[in-house]
Amino acid sequence: MNSLAMYRTKIEKSFPNLKIRSMRLNRQGWDHVVAVVNNRLIFRFATEARDISLLQREIKLVQSIQPHISIPLPNYLYIPDNFSFGGYAMLPGRQMYSYLLRGISLAHKTKIAKQLARFLSELHKIPLKKAQKYVVHPSLRSWWHPELARQRLIKMRRTIFKKLNRREIDWIEHVHKWYFALHHPKIQVLLHGDLAPDHILFNPEESKKITGIIDFGDSEIGDPAQDFNCLWSYGKQFVEIVYANYSGPKDKDFLARSYFPHLMRPAQHMLEVIEQITHPISFEKSRAQLRRNMQWRIPF
Secondary structure, three states, X not given: OOHHHHHHHHHHHHOOOOOOOOEEEEXXXXXXXXXXXXOOEEEEEEOOHHXXXXXXXXXXXXXXXHHHOOOOOOOEXXXXXXXXXXXXXXXXXXXXOHHHHOOOOHHHHHHHHHHHHHHHHHHHOOOHHHHHHHOOEOOOOOOOOHHHHHHHHHHHHHOHHHHOOHHHHHHHHHHHHHHHOOOOOOOOEEEOOOOOHHHEEEOOOOOOXXXXXXXXXXXXXXXXXXXXXXXXXXXXXXXXXXXXXXXXXXXXXXXXXXXXXXXXXXXXXXXXXXXXXXXXXXXXXXXXHHHHHOOOOOOO
16 A cells, blocks of 8 residues: 555545545655645644654644634644544645745735734743643753753764864854853743744735744744744845734844854754754755855844
8 A cells, every 4th residue: 555545544534524536645744744635635644653642732732722823723623533643624825935025015025024923922922831731842941942052062063063164163163152142031932933934824926915824843832032033034124024013022132042043054954964863955955055154144
């Protein structure tokens, strides 16, 4: 039985009344496989047994926060008893890659930025007691917490630094030193955790509005600034508009802290390749991006 047939059988066994007329797989997820059914339903399958509990927490988290969020989120309608997969009605729109914003007027970009600001404000104001019940990664030290960043830097020195030149090594050390010197408040909020362009849906042709936020599989508790880090792919002006309209916790080094992951992501990817963590980007491609990042001026 091929993988498409296997996933189809899982759906049909759990939901015999659902008539599957068409089905295709999208394997972009790190810890799940996505199937599009009848061009209107999205099914997400945990790829490993250990990921089932994470998917269960994600589904319950989304269900619990929906009343607090004004932007549409996945509404899971198909959930088997063992939570090994979940299905929801496909949200409209396209993934909001930066090139799609280039031809859009500043007025429309501002409208989109304000929508994101409202989403992040709503998300970050959800009471921690409610969030911690189902957040996928409940540790109080988020991925880019300074202590975890220090631990990864130590790993980088032992691994990827052996493959880099002196200029690349010095730059990575310099950026970490800059980051550690910033003010790191103890404020903790519920984070989406991966607000990348492929997790933001919008309509570039008609409404020029965000139509949905998806994939809370990296949700965690941590510094609110870290939910801004992926937004830097849209440029400094866009990030500043989001921040100006954001009503969550703020401080003097907020945007600077959000910029650090944007700079360090290629080094992180290289480390994951060396550690043999499944990664779609090769070591050399990540190194090339690191060199491009080295040309940027840190705007703080």
